[in-house]
Amino acid sequence: MPISKIYKLYISPDRKYVKVLNNLLGFVPSNLSLYKMAFRHKSVALILKNGSKSSNERLEFLGDAVLGSVVAEVLFKLYPYKEEGFLTEMRSKIVRRANLNQLGRKLGFQELIDFDIKSINVNAKQSSLLGDAFEALIGAVYLDKGYNFTKEFIDERIIKPHVDIHTLELTETNFKSKLIEWCQRHSKDISFEPISNVEGDSAKLFTVRVFIDSEPMAIGVDYNKKNAEKFAAEKSCEMLGI
Amino acid sequence: MPISKIYKLYISPDRKYVKVLNNLLGFVPSNLSLYKMAFRHKSVALILKNGSKSSNERLEFLGDAVLGSVVAEVLFKLYPYKEEGFLTEMRSKIVRRANLNQLGRKLGFQELIDFDIKSINVNAKQSSLLGDAFEALIGAVYLDKGYNFTKEFIDERIIKPHVDIHTLELTETNFKSKLIEWCQRHSKDISFEPISNVEGDSAKLFTVRVFIDSEPMAIGVDYNKKNAEKFAAEKSCEMLGI
Numbered sequence: 001m002p003i004s005k006i007y008k009l010y011i012s013p014d015r016k017y018v019k020v021l022n023n024l025l026g027f028v029p030s031n032l033s034l035y036k037m038a039f040r041h042k043s044v045a046l047i048l049k050n051g052s053k054s055s056n057e058r059l060e061f062l063g064d065a066v067l068g069s070v071v072a073e074v075l076f077k078l079y080p081y082k083e084e085g086f087l088t089e090m091r092s093k094i095v096r097r098a099n100l101n102q103l104g105r106k107l108g109f110q111e112l113i114d115f116d117i118k119s120i121n122v123n124a125k126q127s128s129l130l131g132d133a134f135e136a137l138i139g140a141v142y143l144d145k146g147y148n149f150t151k152e153f154i155d156e157r158i159i160k161p162h163v164d165i166h167t168l169e170l171t172e173t174n175f176k177s178k179l180i181e182w183c184q185r186h187s188k189d190i191s192f193e194p195i196s197n198v199e200g201d202s203a204k205l206f207t208v209r210v211f212i213d214s215e216p217m218a219i220g221v222d223y224n225k226k227n228a229e230k231f232a233a234e235k236s237c238e239m240l241g242i
Numbered sequence: 243m244p245i246s247k248i249y250k251l252y253i254s255p256d257r258k259y260v261k262v263l264n265n266l267l268g269f270v271p272s273n274l275s276l277y278k279m280a281f282r283h284k285s286v287a288l289i290l291k292n293g294s295k296s297s298n299e300r301l302e303f304l305g306d307a308v309l310g311s312v313v314a315e316v317l318f319k320l321y322p323y324k325e326e327g328f329l330t331e332m333r334s335k336i337v338r339r340a341n342l343n344q345l346g347r348k349l350g351f352q353e354l355i356d357f358d359i360k361s362i363n364v365n366a367k368q369s370s371l372l373g374d375a376f377e378a379l380i381g382a383v384y385l386d387k388g389y390n391f392t393k394e395f396i397d398e399r400i401i402k403p404h405v406d407i408h409t410l411e412l413t414e415t416n417f418k419s420k421l422i423e424w425c426q427r428h429s430k431d432i433s434f435e436p437i438s439n440v441e442g443d444s445a446k447l448f449t450v451r452v453f454i455d456s457e458p459m460a461i462g463v464d465y466n467k468k469n470a471e472k473f474a475a476e477k478s479c480e481m482l483g484i
Contacts, residue, residue, distance in 0.1 A: 061314060062318045069310065088303060091307075
């Protein structure tokens with residue numbers, strides 16, 4: 001083991017944190033501050049000298065992009081004869097916020113994320129804290145170790161052990177049922193309200209909005225009413241991180 | 243110069259094509275078939291033995307993701323103190339379909355793309371042929387040469403010579419004016435029609451749809467009518483590749 005690694009794992013003041021990261025990632029990070037930043041929620045952002053704030057939001061932007069690119073390549077190679085529409089749909093199934101939240105939970109992020117519980121309402125906490133940190137972590141690994149390393153990390157430590165791609169392929173998520181079940185579980189009222197039925201020049205266009213406990217959620221628009229509801233439910237699930 | 247390069251440039255039956263690509267890219271491709279595929283529009287897709295079609299659509303999916311990731315990193319490093327919202331907006335300004343079409347035109351793609359003119363209507367041709375091929379080319383370069391090479395290629399041959407990031411930063415595109423001007427230039431009627439004004443529990447929600455020559459285009463939704471129109475105009479510009 002190189003001396004720098006021994007120092008980080010056993011001697012440095014950060015050794016506890018380094019060990020936790022080593023267990024999580026499967027490698028000893030080079031630049032520890034990137035990982036600290038990945039787990040710093042905006043509710044506890046550092047204020048820099050120039051007045052700007054430092055939290056995991058910027059890393060999340062970068063990690064989201066890197067993750068999208070890696071997953072695109074994995075699917076491109078896994079399905080050499082499938083068309084672009086299929087690949088796009090599969091990717092969005094994999095990188096859905098709810099999946100990323102679940103991944104974050106499986107990986108034990110709840111112990112690692114630094115946030116101010118007072119400033120976070122329960123819905124927001126549930127919806128995005130873990131998934132956002134997951135993307136930020138990918139951004140940190142990328143800056144620390146480069147693209148090819150990150151690609152292998154995502155493939156070996158995330159996708160292979162935690163994502164069942166072939167099951168996802170067969171799963172057509174019924175977002176409407178999913179949303180209704182979630183509301184039942186949380187004792188919330190849900191309704192799908194048509195907010196306009198307009199006669200266009202060619203066909204009737206439906207706009208539907210989901211309301212949960214009278215709070216307006218996402219809107220869906222389609223020429224078919226069921227589809228409009230489906231789209232509204234899907235976007236609402238995304239908003240709630242379900 | 244290595245023998246394989248001399249062969250490709252001066253001896254192989256593809257030497258003319260290799261020279262064109264060499265001028266365009268600044269390097270001699272290793273796997274020529276990837277680049278041929280990048281310039282094959284779906285209207286002239288090859289039918290493979292198993293019945294699936296081969297055109298640039300799959301490469302476009304991959305290239306779009308790689309481009310998004312590279313541009314994310316460029317912006318992340320260029321603007322170390324800007325927040326995620328700014329970075330997201332800047333990226334969408336850079337990778338807008340209209341910009342990619344323009345890049346494709348500057349790079350001379352119109353001479354390279356293989357397509358069946360009969361199967362393409364004028365709008366569709368204008369809207370996406372060049373930008374789609376641009377993304378597919380990025381996908382080809384990535385598969386041929388890897389991520390770091392592609393990153394340098396995008397930065398050195400595309401962004402630095404052709405994208406004025408600091409001007410884009412200052413430009414707040416007025417999509418409504420842009421769309422109206424485009425309609426005037428093409429002698430088309432345009433209207434922004436409210437398709438619903440709904441009293442929600444907290445505020446009035448506006449849904450606006452753009453119609454061009456009575457053809458329905460994109461929809462915008464917002465609590466502010468002007469914003470709803472702006473969003474509808476922006477999405478319509480994207481649809482038309484303006």
